[in-house]
Amino acid sequence: MRFHSRKWVKPEDLNPNGTLFGGRLLEWIDEEAALYTIIQLENSRIVTKYISEINFMSSAKEGDIVELGMEVTKFGKSSLTLKCEARNKMTRETILTVDNIIMVNLNEHGKPTPHGKTEVEFVKDRLK
Known part of the structure; x- marks a missing residue:
């Protein structure tokens, strides 16, 4: 698994227990999944x-x-199906795993549309 981004846990990210609020982590994961899919499918x-x-x-x-x-x-x-892992860089512990995140490619009318992709592409390879 490739780790693409890092988030710094700030006071506004904490729950009443003083630990990372699960909803905030899920927000970060949803955004990261969207960004990853946008780059892979070349569609915003x-x-x-x-x-x-x-x-x-x-x-x-x-x-x-x-x-x-x-x-x-x-x-x-x-669509693109992803799996995700969030880990604590400081303690090296896995915080959570998500086995399936399904992201859907839409056309200009907001309808699912085929993307034509069959394998992971890296931006550096597209620039050759």
Whole structure:
């Protein structure tokens, strides 16, 4: 799994227990999944269709750095299925895993549309 971004846990990201609020982490994951899919499918019209069960294993506290990893598990006709891992860079513990995030490619009318992709592409390879 490739880890694409890092987030710094700030006071506004904490729950009443003083640890990372799960909803904030899910917001970060949804945004990262969208960004990853936009880059892969070369289309900014992307929506989240489905996020599977979320398995929290540990947490993070103020000042910790959270890394978000994404990996493509399936190319559908108009969708991309990803798996995600969030880990605490400071403690090296996995915070959570999400086995399936389905992102859908839309046309200019907001309807699902085929994307024609079958494998992960890297931007550096497109520039050759």
